Amino acid sequence: SGVPTGYAFNRTRKEYLATELFIANTHWSRLRGLMASAPGSLRPGQGLWIVPCRGVHTMAMRFPIDVIYLDKANYVVHLSEDLRPWRFAPIRIAAASVLELPSRTIHRTQTVIGDHIDITLEQPTHSEAA
Numbered sequence: 001s002g003v004p005t006g007y008a009f010n011r012t013r014k015e016y017l018a019t020e021l022f023i024a025n026t027h028w029s030r031l032r033g034l035m036a037s038a039p040g041s042l043r044p045g046q047g048l049w050i051v052p053c054r055g056v057h058t059m060a061m062r063f064p065i066d067v068i069y070l071d072k073a074n075y076v077v078h079l080s081e082d083l084r085p086w087r088f089a090p091i092r093i094a095a096a097s098v099l100e101l102p103s104r105t106i107h108r109t110q111t112v113i114g115d116h117i118d119i120t121l122e123q124p125t126h127s128e129a130a
Contacts, residue, residue, distance in 0.1 A: 036060055
């Protein structure tokens, strides 16, 4: 939902995880996440950064996702690959946020625990902010 606000780059592997990153940082946007999104609505190169977050679910989702848990410094602390609809991913106390990505993104980028992820949020230009 909304307009992409940035990107996620695996600095360790030198691979983009998402070049169109959406952010869920309000109560309602975190609660909704990707629920009720149509299959194919999360295309390769897209992702949702949920912050703050320590765990996710795929209730009311219609497609599998990859989930990357990040600590406060954006180091990977846990991975859930190909999380199917109607499942609960584990809660990780060390996590400060999660990235929800298209299934197979973790495999494609060879992301592992300990990798450092750059999250870059685009700032609106003066004309966009007005």
